Amino acid sequence: MNPVLLSLVLLLLFPLTALTQEAGTVTLLEGALRVIRGTTVLLGGEGMSLRQGDIIESSDPGFAQLEFAGGAIAALGPSSRLFLFSHGAGRAFAKPGGEAAATELVLLSGWLKGESSPSAGACRYATPLLAATSRGGGSVLVRAAAVTEIFVESGSAAIAEVNPDGNLGQSTAAKAGQFFSRRPGRPVNTASRLDPGFVNSLPSAFRDTLPSRLAHFAGKRPTEPRRQHEVTYPEIQPWLTMAHAWRRGFVERFQPRLSDPEFRKGVEAHLNEHPEWDRILHPEKYQPKAPPPAATPDSRHGRQ
Amino acid sequence: MKLIVKFNLVLLLVFAFGFVVAGYISDRLLQRNAKQEIVENARIMMEAALAVRWYTANQIKPLLDTQLKYSFLPQTVPAYSANQYFSQLRKTFPDYEYKEATLNPTNPVNRATDWEADIVRHFRESPSQKELVGERDTPNGKVLYMARPLKITDPRCLGCHDTPESAPPTLIARYGGANGFGWKLNDILTAQIVSAPMQLPVQRARIAFNGFMISLAAVFVVIFLALNVTLLLVVTRPVQRLSEIADEVSLGNMDAPKFQLSGNDEIAKLTQSFGRMRKSMAEALKMLETP
Numbered sequence: 085m086n087p088v089l090l091s092l093v094l095l096l097l098f099p100l101t102a103l104t105q106e107a108g109t110v111t112l113l114e115g116a117l118r119v120i121r122g123t124t125v126l127l128g129g130e131g132m133s134l135r136q137g138d139i140i141e142s143s144d145p146g147f148a149q150l151e152f153a154g155g156a157i158a159a160l161g162p163s164s165r166l167f168l169f170s171h172g173a174g175r176a177f178a179k180p181g182g183e184a185a186a187t188e189l190v191l192l193s194g195w196l197k198g199e200s201s202p203s204a205g206a207c208r209y210a211t212p213l214l215a216a217t218s219r220g221g222g223s224v225l226v227r228a229a230a231v232t233e234i235f236v237e238s239g240s241a242a243i244a245e246v247n248p249d250g251n252l253g254q255s256t257a258a259k260a261g262q263f264f265s266r267r268p269g270r271p272v273n274t275a276s277r278l279d280p281g282f283v284n285s286l287p288s289a290f291r292d293t294l295p296s297r298l299a300h301f302a303g304k305r306p307t308e309p310r311r312q313h314e315v316t317y318p319e320i321q322p323w324l325t326m327a328h329a330w331r332r333g334f335v336e337r338f339q340p341r342l343s344d345p346e347f348r349k350g351v352e353a354h355l356n357e358h359p360e361w362d363r364i365l366h367p368e369k370y371q372p373k374a375p376p377p378a379a380t381p382d383s384r385h386g387r388q
Numbered sequence: 389m390k391l392i393v394k395f396n397l398v399l400l401l402v403f404a405f406g407f408v409v410a411g412y413i414s415d416r417l418l419q420r421n422a423k424q425e426i427v428e429n430a431r432i433m434m435e436a437a438l439a440v441r442w443y444t445a446n447q448i449k450p451l452l453d454t455q456l457k458y459s460f461l462p463q464t465v466p467a468y469s470a471n472q473y474f475s476q477l478r479k480t481f482p483d484y485e486y487k488e489a490t491l492n493p494t495n496p497v498n499r500a501t502d503w504e505a506d507i508v509r510h511f512r513e514s515p516s517q518k519e520l521v522g523e524r525d526t527p528n529g530k531v532l533y534m535a536r537p538l539k540i541t542d543p544r545c546l547g548c549h550d551t552p553e554s555a556p557p558t559l560i561a562r563y564g565g566a567n568g569f570g571w572k573l574n575d576i577l578t579a580q581i582v583s584a585p586m587q588l589p590v591q592r593a594r595i596a597f598n599g600f601m602i603s604l605a606a607v608f609v610v611i612f613l614a615l616n617v618t619l620l621l622v623v624t625r626p627v628q629r630l631s632e633i634a635d636e637v638s639l640g641n642m643d644a645p646k647f648q649l650s651g652n653d654e655i656a657k658l659t660q661s662f663g664r665m666r667k668s669m670a671e672a673l674k675m676l677e678t679p
Binding site for chain 2: 286292293
């Protein structure tokens with residue numbers, strides 16, 4: 085086969101393989117861990133493999149440590165929801181307004197602590213209001229309804245506002261010890277000291293460096309998650325309505341669930357929040373309009 | 389004066405002299421030993437405090453470094469752990485006190501008082517001096533103290549004591565940025581001081597002294613009684629009896645009872661000699677009376 089053609093075929097196939105590739109492992113779990121993979125809700129356990137596109141939700145009380153190929157470690161606090169948006173294991177994903185990141189985790193709510201070494205490449209920890217991109221070091225994020233806060237625990241990071249479409253605004257270089265907060269509709273607030281409220285509500289496990297436990301699972305078969313049920317609309321609705329940049333591909337992913345009338349009803353009811361589904365629900369609206377009947381030579385003549 | 393009285397007088401004089409001399413020497417020795425014991429205990433306590441400091445700096449603090457970024461943990465400070473260790477120790481040894489007296493401390497609790505500051509300055513001026521033992525007067529009486537300099541030899545100490553800017557923000561939030569900075573490597577700013585009231589060695593020495601002197605007196609009394617009884621039974625009584633018989637014999641009573649002690653000592657020989665003399669005398673008188 086022509087080498088150029090072969091390369092093109094491999095390049096086209098890569099995203100598919102990347103999607104099914106193991107991105108990481110759940111190495112520590114307290115409480116329950118719910119994972120939405122494809123359209124299925126799974127109950128995860130220690131030793132379970134993670135894949136790009138997984139939506140991970142921790143219980144309250146609960147704590148989960150996720151270790152990614154490449155060396156990045158992330159910890160989820162109680163009642164936290166995380167989307168493994170991208171994981172390139174060395175391959176960087178570019179994003180408008182920000183530097184390319186090999187791993188991007190989107191925190192919808194709760195607590196996230198991310199630690200990585202420079203060899204892990206750039207890791208982005210994003211929320212709907214603020215994002216931290218780090219090339220080595222640790223950051224702690226908390227996303228609540230009223231405020232989003234980021235503490236650069238060690239190393240350095242680039243802190244950026246996140247636009248409503250999910251793309252990054254202007255970023256600021258941050259060093260260890262700096263604290264950032266942002267309320268909806270407000271600019272970023274920077275402080276050199278931690279907010280006492282942040283410290284008081286910080287999950288106790290986040291106060292320590294995350295110890296790698298990957299060696300415990302080396303050479304063992306990954307734990308198989310237990311299948312719970314097919315995802316319902318209320319379960320996925322917060323994700324379907326998040327910023328466009330992250331929910332790209334969700335229509336194709338969850339389209340099979342439209343066969344469930346309840347799911348379809350939910351999508352229909354919130355169509356204004358995720359209008360991209362309109363094309364799927366009402367394809368007739370997007371059918372190319374029938375061309376007007378062709379004019380006869382007589383009429384052409386008549387016009388003249 | 390009777391023999392036993394003379395004997396007892398000499399004995400009492402010798403005993404009294406021995407008692408006073410032994411008392412004086414033992415008192416000095418016991419006082420010195422009690423002080424030495426306290427200083428030795430203080431040395432052990434200081435070495436233990438240093439061990440706790442080392443353990444804190446090398447094993448505890450690295451584990452809590454991340455936590456320090458969120459809130460200040462005094463448990464990571466060697467001086468704090470040494471003080472905590474000592475406060476536990478004081479439950480068993482309440483007489484001892486420990487302080488890491490510092491000229492420019494972060495925690496005001498460790499600030500050196502006037503006399504402590506003098507000790508620290510003394511160590512700064514005499515860097516070769518490794519230990520200082522002394523006494524000082526306080527409103528509660530004399531106090532014995534032992535001090536050692538603490539030199540900053542670990543560069544990691546400067547992480548919290550170089551400048552406020554380089555110190556952990558949580559430390560500044562706790563103690564402010566005014567004190568405990570500007571420390572230099574190999575500088576002496578702190579002295580470990582263990583102190584105990586002088587009353588303590590004095591009391592201990594007094595207890596030991598009293599015990600010793602009572603024992604000594606008891607031994608003297610036993611010896612005194614034993615010697616007197618022996619003198620009475622072995623010397624005084626036989627001599628007295630012999631004297632009475634000699635008196636009767638000298639008055640011509642040759643029928644006076646015989647008195648002879650068995651044995652081989654001087655008194656027994658004397659009675660034997662007296663018996664022979666009496667017998668010889670009786671025979672001589674008989675010869676004179678025979679016409």
